[in-house]
Amino acid sequence: MARRAVLAGGLAVSAVGFAGLPAGAAVRRPAAAPSISSTADWNARDALGDIEVLDSKPTMIIVHHTATPNSDDTSQAHAFELSRQIQAFHMDSNGWSDTGQNFTNSRGGHLMEGRHKSLAALQGGTQHVKGAHAGEQNSVSLGIENEGTYTEASVPDSLWDSLVELCLYMVSQYGIEPGEIYGHRDYMSTACPGDVLYARLPELRQTVGASLGSAVVQPSTWPLLRPGAQGPTVTALQVLLGARGLAVPVDGVFGEATQRAAGGVSAARAGSGPSCFASRVAEPGLFGGLAWEDVAPVLGAGAAGEAVRAVQVLLTSRGHYVPVDGVFGDRVVSVVRDFQAANGLAVSGVVDQASWQRLLS
């Protein structure tokens, strides 16, 4: 009862801000607060040590799956048990102070606070509880663990609807851009949140944006390579690894030697390593997320070397004729500009992050 009253007050304040905007301005309608069970509700253990509460708003949401069975038990009791299991694993096996993610969503659509203090921070809309779920993004992202394994299975409507509701509320409370909803794999070398849930993120952003009357910019993201992957993206990675002095075959197949070398790059990336609950399931040989930044440098006119050759391999695979000679000459600049224009990217002739992401995808 008390929480309802607090929420109603929070929404009233938002409504004033909403009405106070100049006529014709783009407006965000405040989203209704969904019902979220607190750590006390699901009988969480106390955190070990202090919870870090930042006086800054998170700027993104990161979606995870728990990689647990796709249970048919949609009860709240089952959802609470899941929360306790995750907390126990994070504290007892990972040695963390508390649950890693900020919130948990069950297949029955029960929303729960994850790390302590996350619910109050969200309701307040000005602070962020730093979690442990996505490496370098923890201080700027809200993590949501969604119960189940969505590598192949479809997402139940009950889980989807509560995920939409929660994201809508987060975006509304913090002023997060609806395009800033990502999957765990966008930042780390993991299959989380599963191909099926990951493939629905554009729809999630769109749905949240439409509900708030906000235009949605779908983000550029890094590809995820997994054992058996083949093609020009793998060839480009192999050339890029070679540029770092890592000897791998350049055969366009993501085989063991390439996986080992790429895995070393992932492991060396600060903040990588076991993160969300899904990471307790071994995921050997994956390469993705921010580790790409460490092999794919920004390149422009006059650059030379193997990284340029990787760009040339990718352009050629897309039907743009350029010499594959490792030299960023005038012809390459011109073709890169054409590629950028054709893909709605800023036309600079420089292969920046967004251009790499588009070339590799």
Ligand SMILES: [Zn+2]
């Ligand atoms: Zn995850």
